Amino acid sequence: MNTENQRTSDLNRVLNRRSILGLTALAAANLAISYWMGQQAYSWMPPQASAESVLVDKLFSFMTAIGTFIFIGVIGTLLYSVVFQRAAKYDSTDGPPIEGNLWLEVVWTAVPIMLIIWIGTVSYSTYDQMSLLSPFAPQEMKTPGTVPGDKKESVPGDPEPTQTFAPIEVHSRQWAWEFRYPEDGVSSTELHLPVNQRARFKLTSEDVLHGFFVPAFRVKQDIVPGREIDFSFTPIREGRYRLRDSEYSGTYFAANQTNVVVESEEEYRQWLLAAAQNPPTAAENVAFESFSRAVEGSISLGWATVRPAPAPIVNYTSSEKDSYE
Amino acid sequence: MSSINVDPSLNSNAAHGTEHEEEDHRMFGFVVFLLSESIIFFSFFVGYAVFKTGTADWLPAGFEGLEVKEPLINTIVLVSSSFVIYFAERFLHKENLWGFRAFWLLTMAMGSFFLYGQAVEWMGLPFGFTDGVFGGTFYLLTGFHGLHVMTGVLLQGIMLGRSFLPNNYARGEFGVASTSLFWHFVDVIWIILFILIYVWQ
Amino acid sequence: MSDASVEVRSPDPQASRQPEPGAPDNWRRFFTFSTDHKVIGIQYIVTAFIFFLFGGLLAMVMRGELITPEADLVDRTVYNGLFTMHGTIMLFMWTFPMLNGLANYLVPLMIGARDMAFPRLNAAAFWMVPVFGIILIASFFIPGGPSQSGWWAYPPVSLQNPTGNLINGQALWLLAVALSGVSSIMGAVNIVTTIFRMRAPGMGWFKMPAFCWTVLSAQMIQLIGLPALTAGAVMLLLDLTVGTSFFDPTRGGDPVLYQHFFWFYSHPAVYVIVLPIFGVFSEVFPVYARKPLFGYPVVVVSSLMITVLSLVVWVHHMFASGTPGWMRMLFMFTTMAISIPTGIKVFAWVATVWGGKLRLTTAMLFALGGLSTFLFAGITGIMLSSAPFDIHVNNTYFVVGHFHYVINGAVVMGFYAAIYHWFPKMTGRMYYEGLGKLHFALTFIGINMIFLPMHPLGLLGMPRRVASYDPEFAFLNVIASLGGFLLGVSTLPFILNMLSSWNQGEKAGNNPWRAIGLEWLVSSPPPHENFEEIPVVVSPPYGYGSNEPLVSNNPAGEALA
Numbered sequence A: 001m002n003t004e005n006q007r008t009s010d011l012n013r014v015l016n017r018r019s020i021l022g023l024t025a026l027a028a029a030n031l032a033i034s035y036w037m038g039q040q041a042y043s044w045m046p047p048q049a050s051a052e053s054v055l056v057d058k059l060f061s062f063m064t065a066i067g068t069f070i071f072i073g074v075i076g077t078l079l080y081s082v083v084f085q086r087a088a089k090y091d092s093t094d095g096p097p098i099e100g101n102l103w104l105e106v107v108w109t110a111v112p113i114m115l116i117i118w119i120g121t122v123s124y125s126t127y128d129q130m131s132l133l134s135p136f137a138p139q140e141m142k143t144p145g146t147v148p149g150d151k152k153e154s155v156p157g158d159p160e161p162t163q164t165f166a167p168i169e170v171h172s173r174q175w176a177w178e179f180r181y182p183e184d185g186v187s188s189t190e191l192h193l194p195v196n197q198r199a200r201f202k203l204t205s206e207d208v209l210h211g212f213f214v215p216a217f218r219v220k221q222d223i224v225p226g227r228e229i230d231f232s233f234t235p236i237r238e239g240r241y242r243l244r245d246s247e248y249s250g251t252y253f254a255a256n257q258t259n260v261v262v263e264s265e266e267e268y269r270q271w272l273l274a275a276a277q278n279p280p281t282a283a284e285n286v287a288f289e290s291f292s293r294a295v296e297g298s299i300s301l302g303w304a305t306v307r308p309a310p311a312p313i314v315n316y317t318s319s320e321k322d323s324y325e
Numbered sequence B: 001m002s003s004i005n006v007d008p009s010l011n012s013n014a015a016h017g018t019e020h021e022e023e024d025h026r027m028f029g030f031v032v033f034l035l036s037e038s039i040i041f042f043s044f045f046v047g048y049a050v051f052k053t054g055t056a057d058w059l060p061a062g063f064e065g066l067e068v069k070e071p072l073i074n075t076i077v078l079v080s081s082s083f084v085i086y087f088a089e090r091f092l093h094k095e096n097l098w099g100f101r102a103f104w105l106l107t108m109a110m111g112s113f114f115l116y117g118q119a120v121e122w123m124g125l126p127f128g129f130t131d132g133v134f135g136g137t138f139y140l141l142t143g144f145h146g147l148h149v150m151t152g153v154l155l156q157g158i159m160l161g162r163s164f165l166p167n168n169y170a171r172g173e174f175g176v177a178s179t180s181l182f183w184h185f186v187d188v189i190w191i192i193l194f195i196l197i198y199v200w201q
Numbered sequence C: 001m002s003d004a005s006v007e008v009r010s011p012d013p014q015a016s017r018q019p020e021p022g023a024p025d026n027w028r029r030f031f032t033f034s035t036d037h038k039v040i041g042i043q044y045i046v047t048a049f050i051f052f053l054f055g056g057l058l059a060m061v062m063r064g065e066l067i068t069p070e071a072d073l074v075d076r077t078v079y080n081g082l083f084t085m086h087g088t089i090m091l092f093m094w095t096f097p098m099l100n101g102l103a104n105y106l107v108p109l110m111i112g113a114r115d116m117a118f119p120r121l122n123a124a125a126f127w128m129v130p131v132f133g134i135i136l137i138a139s140f141f142i143p144g145g146p147s148q149s150g151w152w153a154y155p156p157v158s159l160q161n162p163t164g165n166l167i168n169g170q171a172l173w174l175l176a177v178a179l180s181g182v183s184s185i186m187g188a189v190n191i192v193t194t195i196f197r198m199r200a201p202g203m204g205w206f207k208m209p210a211f212c213w214t215v216l217s218a219q220m221i222q223l224i225g226l227p228a229l230t231a232g233a234v235m236l237l238l239d240l241t242v243g244t245s246f247f248d249p250t251r252g253g254d255p256v257l258y259q260h261f262f263w264f265y266s267h268p269a270v271y272v273i274v275l276p277i278f279g280v281f282s283e284v285f286p287v288y289a290r291k292p293l294f295g296y297p298v299v300v301v302s303s304l305m306i307t308v309l310s311l312v313v314w315v316h317h318m319f320a321s322g323t324p325g326w327m328r329m330l331f332m333f334t335t336m337a338i339s340i341p342t343g344i345k346v347f348a349w350v351a352t353v354w355g356g357k358l359r360l361t362t363a364m365l366f367a368l369g370g371l372s373t374f375l376f377a378g379i380t381g382i383m384l385s386s387a388p389f390d391i392h393v394n395n396t397y398f399v400v401g402h403f404h405y406v407i408n409g410a411v412v413m414g415f416y417a418a419i420y421h422w423f424p425k426m427t428g429r430m431y432y433e434g435l436g437k438l439h440f441a442l443t444f445i446g447i448n449m450i451f452l453p454m455h456p457l458g459l460l461g462m463p464r465r466v467a468s469y470d471p472e473f474a475f476l477n478v479i480a481s482l483g484g485f486l487l488g489v490s491t492l493p494f495i496l497n498m499l500s501s502w503n504q505g506e507k508a509g510n511n512p513w514r515a516i517g518l519e520w521l522v523s524s525p526p527p528h529e530n531f532e533e534i535p536v537v538v539s540p541p542y543g544y545g546s547n548e549p550l551v552s553n554n555p556a557g558e559a560l561a
Helices: A002-016 A020-044 A051-084 A102-130 A150-154 A265-277 A286-296 B019-054 B069-093 B097-124 B132-162 B174-199 C002-009 C027-031 C037-065 C076-111 C119-141 C169-197 C210-241 C255-289 C296-310 C314-318 C325-337 C339-353 C362-385 C387-393 C397-427 C433-451 C454-460 C471-504
Strands: A168-173 A176-181 A186-188 A191-194 A199-205 A210-214 A219-223 A229-233 A239-245 A257-263
Touching: A020 A051, A020 C454, A051 A102, A051 C339, A051 C362, A051 C387, A102 C325, A102 C339, A102 C387, A168 A191, A168 A210, A176 A191, A186 A265, A191 A265, A199 A210, A199 A219, A219 A229, A219 C387, A257 A265, B019 B132, B019 B174, B019 C169, B019 C210, B019 C255, B069 B097, B069 B174, B097 B132, B132 B174, B132 C210, C027 C037, C037 C076, C037 C119, C037 C397, C037 C471, C076 C119, C076 C169, C076 C210, C076 C255, C076 C397, C119 C169, C169 C210, C210 C255, C210 C296, C255 C296, C255 C314, C255 C339, C255 C362, C255 C397, C296 C339, C314 C325, C325 C339, C325 C362, C325 C387, C339 C362, C362 C387, C362 C397, C362 C433, C387 C454, C397 C433, C397 C454, C397 C471, C433 C454, C433 C471, C454 C471
Parallel strands: A168 A199, A191 A257
Antiparallel strands: A168 A176, A176 A186, A199 A229, A210 A219, A210 A239, A239 A257
16 A cells, blocks of 8 residues: 555656646647648648538548647657656666556546547538438438438538439449430540539449549549449539549559549530530540550560450540649 | 465466376367357358348249258258267266267267268259359358368267277377367357258248 | 475476477577477568568569559559569568567467467468468469459459469469468467466466467457458359359359458458557567556556457448448447557557656667557548548558558567567577667658658549559659668668677677566576476566566576576
8 A cells, every 4th residue: 555655646746747837838739730730631632622522621630630639749748758768878777666547547548538439420420411322321212303412501612403413324344434424315434514513423333343533522432343333422613633443443443544524514514415416436545555555566464464345435535634633 | 485375276387298288278279269160150151141131033043942851850960969979978988988989980970971961962952053142152151061070070080090099098088079079069050050041041 | 286286386307408409509490390489489580571571572663663653664464463462471471470470489488388388280380371471472473473453352353363274363362361361370279278278377367468468369359350351262262263153243242242251350450460569569668668567457458458349340441332321330430449449558658658767779769669650550540430531531542551650660660679679588699779770760761751651642532552643643652662662771780680699699698678577587598498497476567666576486497596
């Protein structure tokens, strides 16, 4: 019992070495830096081109701030020890035999619990607001025309859709993207979307897993062959963005990317009309072209590869040289 | 040294080198291994349940369902063999070697009968292991279990042969005890498998 | 009963005998089927480290490819084979065998046993490592090359088999992984049995060093999780070779089910890897801070909490795989919950260091470096567990950066900390501090330089596993590549240090660090069968600052009394 008291007093001495005031000042400084980092976090992200991206960035900023606070707190403490609590060269004595402190241990168990409840709740509500149409969620059964995710009214920049569009068919294969607008008789290797409208998709794959990923929209969905996956999000900013395959799909996986053009409803309509007039032509396709070049030029193919599907025949083709944000 | 208060219930290797301790380690290790092994079966069972509930055309075209009668007889034989092997072990404990051998041999016969029945069933089925997911899972589960039964019978054969060696049990009965435990394990797995594949159709 | 145990505790004449080959000075014993846990431990560590260097070379070729946006240095198929083999080698042939090596060497010494429970099984498990290693590396030389489906081997890509041969890279890959699984199970059965049944008298659960606790927790995960991977791998192999259709979507199979099998094991596998490193931190900090491990009972029990929780988090790898919304939310919360026991450990280590009398030896530096990178990885890990954010960065370089901070940051640095800390014990000689500190500086800078830029790359949307990328990612990739080469160079002072110190380092006494622990009570290197007399433990493991003896007898026997 005696040693127990001794240890507690040792601990108090260690803890009280710095005044409460100093600690508070340090915590405040940490808080300020963390807040600043949280604000910086927005700039690490691609342009906010969808309603979802606004929500995700806010969540990321929040988590960055909390993370920074913990990181600085822990690393700062460690660095202080490393700099100021070194043993003198010939000092072979031991440190204070503190084996634990119930109060401290309770605190640092309770604090993470509260933090994760906080982060979890914020994440949950973000997810709820995004209400990304999960492929197996019951919403799937809803009659076409009702836009899923009605809770989105509160999201800035996401006005009520004036008109709903039929789902765009996304066909993924090794290694090309093809987008079909069934009502307009258009097929394209570039995805065109009207701004501020809930865009809906039917994702299919003809061979292996692919991933539909547009960083500027902060959305991603794996495409499972043999399933038709419903997917939706709302673009809110005009521009040309990159669409990438996000689930490893074999040899030319890295080249399986294309662009997404978000434009005003008017331009979108015009594009659809113009594209429908175009005769179907073979699109530019990195995988097929480089494979053919390699075969013709009898360049070493490296190791065995799956033969790429021929370039898609579409009304509208995009080019890898197109600029994007 | 004698003043030290050592809790005698603590596990210790103080008796390192004596047969009894070694055997305990082996049995402990074997039980740990069996628990781990059971998770492979459990994974296959979960896979089977997921496939069965999630596949539209579960049974191969033109196939009505599995016959239950013969497999049930097989099941009864295999499950009873668990009791037979228990009696064999009891005989060994009482140092009645011939009683042990007789019951042990009976267990082997019952296990072999099970394998024979399984083979006959396989021959009569209209689908192969490449006929859809049902074919695949059916042959995977029964085949993987069958391999275990075969291993069990082989182990029993080895134990039977070794029972004729002089002083075979001087170093304990780990071989017999673990083979017997393995046999019970194979039986329990079969009961779950039978319910999953034959009863739940 | 107690009379009997006292009797057996008396010196065993068998133990003092040094049979050939097996004498500590005979280097040839490392090439024999030795059943001595210390020999096997070093065999594991050295073999694994050779594979680590090989996997690292593959990574440097990859970084060479990624230094420019185009796929120019190697063919895309070669790049895909490289990252597949890099991941597989690093996990199955470096981390698992390396940690098994540490556990093998240390656990019997730390719990006061003369060897593992099953010495021959132990040797057999080790000798499978070079066997499956050679099988895996042989796939480089067969027609069609090695597996190119990534270390996840997700079907249908892994089932495509463009060569059409029965013996293809993917089949060899599956064979190697299956053998690795068998070896790991053998190791796990052995280690769990040893810890449960062979602790020295007086070593109750809460007198056992934290390293043994973490090893036990990790090996329990192996026993529960590996069979699930084995089941998935068997089904994949059957699909690939004999034409079943478990995971083939064109014939009714379900490729997502494979993902569940795979991640049910492969997420907990991360804890298999990192838990023993937590144990290393818990051993190293008290020694060089001269303070007891803060909150020891909570720290060790939190390992078991991690074991349990690790089994219910796997779906967080599949947030974008087409999992239903309820599953995403459920697994988001379970994943976040893991940060509680992990946080407890981190805070406990900081409190252990705080107010101590620090000695910044190489081992301590690596442990501190490993702790700081682990903290960073833990924070990005919580971010990743948040489903809405994960959907954005899933399968991007953010994830690559995150887990390399865990594995190359915490685990590899933790490994180095362990090697430097126990090097005098293993070899009987001291290492050169100067070279060690150079090694630390290069490693620490290299790790941050290669893996930190991966985070912004991922946030900007660069997918992982790409042989080519869009030009806007070039700058950060150049930095990462330079960091990668620096990391490669950082192993040179380590190898130099180890080889020369082992040969001609200054002789180390039994306990050069004045550390507390059973392994430090015997000679360096410890004799065959470790203890002349089985120790009788009377104190908790980290009695720094209180002059209580750890044992009540002299385990080293008369010779060193």
